[in-house]
Amino acid sequence: MNLGVIGAGYVGLTTGICLSSLGHKITVYDLVDEKLKSLSEKKLPFYEKDLQELLDKTISSQNLIPTSNIDEMIKNTQGCFICVGTPSKQNNSIDLSQVLNSIKLIAEHLKQLQKKDYIIMIRSTIVPSSTNSHILPMLDKILDRSSYGLCLVPEFLREGEAVSDFMNPDKIVIGSINENSKNFAKKIFESFDQATILTTNPETAEMIKYANNAFFxxxxxxxxxxxxxxxxxxxxxxxxxxxxxxxxxxxxxxxxxxxxxxxxxxxxxxxxxxxxxxxxxxxxxxxxxxxxxxxxxxxxxxxxxxxxxxxxxxxxxxxxxxxxxxxxxxxxxxxxxxxxxxxxxxxxxxxxxxxxxxxxxxxxxxxxxxxxxxxxxxxxxxxxxxxxxxxxxxxxxxxxxxxxxxxxxxxxxxxxxxxxxxxxxxxxxxxxxxxxxxxxxxxxxxxx
Ligand SMILES: NC(=O)c1ccc[n+]([C@@H]2O[C@H](COP(=O)([O-])OP(=O)(O)OC[C@H]3O[C@@H](n4cnc5c(N)ncnc54)[C@H](O)[C@@H]3O)[C@@H](O)[C@H]2O)c1
Incomplete structure (x- = not known):
C-alpha cells in the first residue's frame, strides 16, 4: 500500500521503516528538514537497535521516501499515520498541538487536492475523548465527513526493542469512526497474523493505551x-x-x-x-x-x-x-x-x-x-x-x-x-x- 507517516521520531520511523521493509511504499514527512536529509543519506536521526540496517535497505529500494513537501506525501498516499509528539504541558495535561497542527495540515491539503477517501491513522498517544472533542471537530470544519476516514492505531513498542515489538505485535488496536477506516487499517496489519486485532471505537482505543502504560x-x-x-x-x-x-x-x-x-x-x-x-x-x-x-x-x-x-x-x-x-x-x-x-x-x-x-x-x-x-x-x-x-x-x-x-x-x-x-x-x-x-x-x- 502507499502510506504516509507524519513525524520522523521513534514511533514514526519505526512504523515507516518496518512497514516499508514489508513491501509498503512509505512517504515520511517531518517539520525538521535535518531529519529528512539524514534519512535520505541513510542515517537514522537517533539510535534504535536493528533499525539502521532496515533503513539502509528501504532507502535503497526506494520503499521509504523522506519529504518536506506535504502535498507530495498526500498525493502519493492512500492514508497516513500521525506519529508526532504529545508532550506534557506545565500542568501535566497532554499537549495536543502537534497532533492538531498535523490534522489541520492534512485537512487543508486534502481539500486543496480534492482528494477523497483518505484515511488518517493516529498512532500518537492521546487521552480519551481527544478524537471526539478536538480532532473530529477540526476535520469537520475543513472537510466533508464523507471525504475522509479516521482511526486510532496506538503504538505499544518499547524503545530498545522497537523493531522486534513492531514486527511481532501481540495486539493491534484499531479504534475507528467507520467501517472504511477500520478495514483500511486492518488491511495494513493483516500480515501480522500472530497478533490479536481488536477493533473498537476511538475513545476505547485511546484508553487502552493509557491502561497499558499505567499497568506496567x-x-x-x-x-x-x-x-x-x-x-x-x-x-x-x-x-x-x-x-x-x-x-x-x-x-x-x-x-x-x-x-x-x-x-x-x-x-x-x-x-x-x-x-x-x-x-x-x-x-x-x-x-x-x-x-x-x-x-x-x-x-x-x-x-x-x-x-x-x-x-x-x-x-x-x-x-x-x-x-x-x-x-x-x-x-x-x-x-x-x-x-x-x-x-x-x-x-x-x-x-x-x-x-x-x-x-x-x-x-x-x-x-x-x-x-x-x-x-x-x-x-x-x-x-x-x-x-x-x-x-x-x-x-x-x-x-x-x-x-x-x-x-x-x-x-x-x-x-x-x-x-x-x-x-x-x-x-x-x-x-x-x-x-x-x-x-x-x-x-x-x-x-x-
Ligand atoms: N517513544 C516511544 O517509545 C513511544 C511508544 C509508544 C507511543 N509513543 C507515542 O508516540 C508519539 C510519538 O512519540 P515519539 O517518541 O516518536 O516522539 P518524537 O519526539 O521522537 O517524534 C516526534 C516527531 O514529530 C515531528 N513533528 C512534530 N510536529 C510535527 C508536524 N506538525 N508535522 C510533522 N512533523 C512533526 C517532530 O519533529 C519529531 O520528529 C507520542 O504520542 C508518544 O507518546 C511513543
Whole structure:
C-alpha cells in the first residue's frame, strides 16, 4: 500500500521503516528538514537497535521516501499515520498541538487536492475523548465527513526493542469512526497474523493505551514500595522476594511441566524508577484527565509519588555511605532511561545528578551510547567521559543507573585499579555481587 507517516521520531520511523521493509511504499514527512536529509543519506536521526540496517535497505529500494513537501506525501498516499509528539504541558495535561497542527495540515491539503477517501491513522498517544472533542471537530470544519476516514492505531513498542515489538505485535488496536477506516487499517496489519486485532471505537482505543502504560508503571512502583519496606530490615533481598512472587502459578503458567515466564517479570524489579518518554508522561496525563472529570485516583497518584522519590532514595543511600557528598567524585553509569536506546527523556539518572549537584558532589558520567559522541553531547552540570575507565578514575562512589551490557563485566579488580576507595551502588540489581568485596557492593532493595 502507499502510506504516509507524519513525524520522523521513534514511533514514526519505526512504523515507516518496518512497514516499508514489508513491501509498503512509505512517504515520511517531518517539520525538521535535518531529519529528512539524514534519512535520505541513510542515517537514522537517533539510535534504535536493528533499525539502521532496515533503513539502509528501504532507502535503497526506494520503499521509504523522506519529504518536506506535504502535498507530495498526500498525493502519493492512500492514508497516513500521525506519529508526532504529545508532550506534557506545565500542568501535566497532554499537549495536543502537534497532533492538531498535523490534522489541520492534512485537512487543508486534502481539500486543496480534492482528494477523497483518505484515511488518517493516529498512532500518537492521546487521552480519551481527544478524537471526539478536538480532532473530529477540526476535520469537520475543513472537510466533508464523507471525504475522509479516521482511526486510532496506538503504538505499544518499547524503545530498545522497537523493531522486534513492531514486527511481532501481540495486539493491534484499531479504534475507528467507520467501517472504511477500520478495514483500511486492518488491511495494513493483516500480515501480522500472530497478533490479536481488536477493533473498537476511538475513545476505547485511546484508553487502552493509557491502561497499558499505567499497568506496567504500577508494577514497577509496586516493586519499589516492597523494596522500601524490605530495606528497613537487614537481610531481606527484594529481588528474591519478587522472584518468588513471579513463580506463583497465577503469574508463571506451567504447560507440560514447562514454566512460561511472563514478560511482566521485568517490571517486577526494584530500582531507581521508571523514566523515558512514555510512562511518566502518560500516567501524569491520564491523572490530569481524571482530575478534569473529578475522579479520585489514589492508586495512580501513588504510582507517580513512589516513582518520583526513587532518585532521591538512591542519593540518600550515597550520602549514608559517604557521610558527606561535598566535593566527592561520583561516577554515574548510564544516562539513557534504559539500555539500547539514546533516549534520555525523563531519565532517573538526570534527576539524581541534579540532587547530587545540590550536595556539591563532582559528577562524572559514562554512557555506552552518549559517550560515543562527546563533542555533541554536552551537559552543563556534569562531565561526560569517553570511556568507562576514565569515568572511574579517582572516583569515590559508582552508581549504576542503566542496565547496559557494557557494565556487566565490572568487578572488584577494575574498581581497585581506578577508584580512590571502591564503593558501588547497583541501582538496578544488575551486576553479579559475588564479583565484589562485600563492603563495596550495595544494591537497591537490600540492606546489609
Ligand atoms: N517513544 C516511544 O517509545 C513511544 C511508544 C509508544 C507511543 N509513543 C507515542 O508516540 C508519539 C510519538 O512519540 P515519539 O517518541 O516518536 O516522539 P518524537 O519526539 O521522537 O517524534 C516526534 C516527531 O514529530 C515531528 N513533528 C512534530 N510536529 C510535527 C508536524 N506538525 N508535522 C510533522 N512533523 C512533526 C517532530 O519533529 C519529531 O520528529 C507520542 O504520542 C508518544 O507518546 C511513543
Amino acid at each position: 508503571s504500577m508494577l514497577i512502583s509496586f516493586s519499589n514500595e516492597i523494596a522500601n519496606i524490605a530495606e528497613k530490615t537487614t537481610g531481606i533481598d527484594t529481588f528474591e522476594v519478587l522472584q518468588a512472587l513471579v513463580e506463583d502459578k497465577r503469574i508463571t503458567t506451567k504447560i507440560n511441566n514447562q514454566k512460561i515466564k511472563p514478560g511482566l517479570e521485568s517490571y517486577l524489579l526494584p530500582g531507581c524508577g521508571f523514566g523515558g518518554s512514555c510512562f511518566p508522561k502518560d500516567v501524569r496525563a491520564i491523572l490530569q484527565y481524571a482530575a478534569t472529570k473529578n475522579i479520585n485516583t489514589p492508586l495512580l497518584n501513588a504510582v507517580m509519588e513512589i516513582n518520583d522519590e526513587r532518585p532521591s532514595l538512591v542519593v540518600s543511600l550515597a550520602q549514608n555511605l559517604l557521610t558527606s557528598l561535598k566535593n566527592k567524585h561520583i561516577t554515574i553509569l548510564g544516562l539513557t532511561f534504559k539500555p539500547d536506546t539514546d533516549d534520555i527523556r525523563s531519565s532517573p539518572s538526570f534527576e539524581a545528578i541534579k540532587l547530587l549537584n545540590d550536595r556539591n558532589a563532582k559528577i562524572f558520567a559514562y554512557d555506552p551510547n552518549l559517550s560515543k559522541n562527546i563533542s555533541k553531547n554536552k551537559f552543563a552540570n556534569f562531565t561526560l567521559c569517553s570511556t568507562l575507565e576514565s569515568s572511574l578514575e579517582n572516583s569515590d562512589l559508582v552508581i549504576l543507573f542503566t542496565k547496559w551490557d557494557d557494565f556487566k563485566n565490572l568487578n572488584q579488580d577494575i574498581l581497585n585499579k581506578y577508584m580512590n576507595s571502591p564503593l558501588l551502588i547497583d541501582g538496578r540489581g544488575f551486576l553479579d555481587s559475588s564479583k565484589f568485596n562485600d563492603n563495596v557492593y550495595h544494591k537497591i532493595g537490600f540492606t546489609k
